[in-house]
Amino acid sequence: MNSDIQYEISQFLYYEAYLLDHRKYREWLELLDDDIQYTMPLRVTVDNKMGSNLNTEMTYFADSKKDIEIKVERLYTKSAWVENPPTRQRHFISNVVVEPCFSSNDYKVRSYFLFKRSRSSEAKTEELFGEREDIIRKVNGKWKIAKRTVYPDQSVLSVMNVSMFL
Amino acid sequence: MRTIDWKEVEKNIENGRFPQWLVTDPEIYELEKERIFGRTWQFLAHESELKEPGSFVTRMMVDDPIILVKNKNGEINAFLNSCSHRGVRLCTEDYGNKKAFSCPYHGWTYNLNGELIGVVAGNKVFGESMDKSEWGLRPVPRVESYQGMIFGNLDPDAMSLEDYLGEMKWYFDIMLGRSDGGMEVRGVPQRWVAKANWKMTSENFAADPYHVQTTHRSAVELKLTPSDPLYASYGHQVVLSNGHGINVITSATGRSNNIYQGMPESMWSMFEKNLNKEQLDIFSRVQNFVGGVFPNLSFLSSCSGTEGTKYNHLQFRVWRPLGPDQVEIWIWYMIDKALPEDYKEKSYKGFIATFGAAGTLEQDDTENWARIVEASQGLMARDRNLSYNNMLNYLMGLDYLDPDENFPGPGKAYPTCYTDHIARSMHKYWLELITKEPEVKSHE
Known part of the structure; x- marks a missing residue:
């Protein structure tokens, strides 16, 4: 992969994480392409012979841009109690691998994530971790996320809710 | 356990008051596990989750791991998910399809009816005195369903699921x-x-x-x-x-x-x-x-x-x-x-x-x-x-x-x-x- 593209896309993902961690959700929304498919299937514990240990029939979310807009606007209301007072969040993004796609503007991007959250005055923190598969696209000279699939590693999530964007 | 004034609790509950200490008290929690979850019908699965003979799902009844499996006759049985030899959790998969369940510790194997059908080195090590039919998987005492909803109950004397619902x-x-x-x-x-x-x-x-x-x-x-x-x-x-x-x-x-x-x-x-x-x-x-x-x-x-x-x-x-x-x-x-x-x-x-x-x-x-x-x-x-x-x-x-x-x-x-x-x-x-x-x- 062209090292400029690799660098640009990595920087784009870090910038995205910065916006989310600083609760700039409306700005984050600008990074999503209009036809984005944003999904998080379930990890399951199954025998090796089943091939995949993901169950894609059920998901934690399967959002369109419109669905994400509602979730974002909700966070700007006065009564989204789960984030008011806000939790403190960090998205650690690593192991970014960029591959070209059939369309010359699109790139298939794999990254690992570790999400940590501190809520209220609790000493114990929450975490989620796994892998993301994105299609990242150049639209009018700007990078946009055209598709994201979030694969959690836990079959029973240890976060009390999935109020965060991953 | 300290003495609980249940009469006082009853009086409060009758009057629309629920003492806050009952919510998370550890002793109450232990009683709840035994006297509430040990006696009532617990939802285990919906019939559509078990399609073919050999289809199984694993579930929990509070702390008891349970295997629900469909046998060759299409009947769904529920067993404690624990090998009868040394107690190992037999199956850690969430779901799947199997002909038999084998324990990874010593290899004891059970069929879809929970019967012990395989003991590694069998009679050579256990002799003739062990009767395999005594060492099958332990069934959940009561399993009944209504409108496709399968429930289990750990109390053999519980009222029927239909009466309970x-x-x-x-x-x-x-x-x-x-x-x-x-x-x-x-x-x-x-x-x-x-x-x-x-x-x-x-x-x-x-x-x-x-x-x-x-x-x-x-x-x-x-x-x-x-x-x-x-x-x-x-x-x-x-x-x-x-x-x-x-x-x-x-x-x-x-x-x-x-x-x-x-x-x-x-x-x-x-x-x-x-x-x-x-x-x-x-x-x-x-x-x-x-x-x-x-x-x-x-x-x-x-x-x-x-x-x-x-x-x-x-x-x-x-x-x-x-x-x-x-x-x-x-x-x-x-x-x-x-x-x-x-x-x-x-x-x-x-x-x-x-x-x-x-x-x-x-x-x-x-x-x-x-x-x-x-x-x-x-x-x-x-x-x-x-x-x-x-x-x-x-x-x-x-x-x-x-x-x-x-x-x-x-x-x-x-x-x-x-x-x-x-x-x-x-x-x-x-x-x-x-x-x-x-x-x-x-x-x-």
Whole structure:
């Protein structure tokens, strides 16, 4: 992969994480392409012979841009109690691998994530971790996320809710 | 264990007061596991999760791991998921299909009926004295089902599942038995761990439409739900036997904006065939059914959809206690098999947008459930002598509401859902079970 593209896309993902961690959700929304498919299937514990240990029939979310807009606007209301007072969040993004796609503007991007959250005055923190598969696209000279699939590693999530964007 | 003044507890519960120390007290939790979860019917699976002979799922009855498996005759059996040799958890998979279950420790193997069929080196090491038929998997004492819902009970002397569900069966028929071919579970249940006490989460679904206007106010701010603070109150709160209950939420006019919860007209003739006149009347007027089967199975049949058309979705959920202040939430999404695929897809999207770990409504519930246990574990909240008068308030509707005699369904139907009648009934049944000493059985 062209090292400029690799660098640009990595920087784009870090910038995205910065916006989310600083609760700039409306700005984050600008990074999503209009036809984005944003999904998080379930990890399951199954025998090796089943091939995949993901169950894609059920998901934690399967959002369109419109669905994400509602979730974002909700966070700007006065009564989204789960984030008011806000939790403190960090998205650690690593192991970014960029591959070209059939369309010359699109790139298939794999990254690992570790999400940590501190809520209220609790000493114990929450975490989620796994892998993301994105299609990242150049639209009018700007990078946009055209598709994201979030694969959690836990079959029973240890976060009390999935109020965060991953 | 310190002495508990149950008479005092009873007096308070009768008067709509639930002592706060009972919520997360560790000794109470131990009693609940033995006397409530050890005696009541626990939901295990829906029949559609076990399609072929050899299909299995693993589940939990509080701390007991359970295997449910379909045998060659199509019968579903449930066993303790523990090898009878050294107690190893036999199967760690969530689901799959097997001809036999083999233990990875010493290789003992069981067939789909739970019979021990293979012992490595068999007679050479155990001799002739070991009778394999004595060492099969231990069956869950009682397994029964209703409308495809499979339940287990650890008490061999428990009343039948149908007797236990009682009047709830009439409402299950509407939600689960309305269409030809019945319901199917989509994929697998969502699972996650929340900070909450199981009683409070059960109550949230079974007995508490009053929380909707505040907990879910963000939906009002976004104009997704009506601004009328009474909107979740319209309809009836119906108290059923054995601590069960259902809220039949309609609207200010007593009717629904979406007949049959937004089900397509192509389904209506099935409903008319499978339901009686009274069931159809309620089903045509309801916006939301929300309720619970005591102790920890909850359900919601609702309508969702952001762009005009509404789609019905049905969810069942188990609050598996992991401790006094933790639950593992399991949610099964179900849909009528007979519906067109396009409708199923839209219904599913409406469900996950609002409920489940990432659902916009559910997120704020988890925050409030956490805050209850965070404030209930200190000395002052757990004061048993109640010198601080630490009572949770269940006074709503206590002395002024009478049941509506014209309500067409079974149960005691109060003419609003903003009342604590179901919660008080849950508390009474909880008290009845928790104060009942285990019977000492003589083995002769």
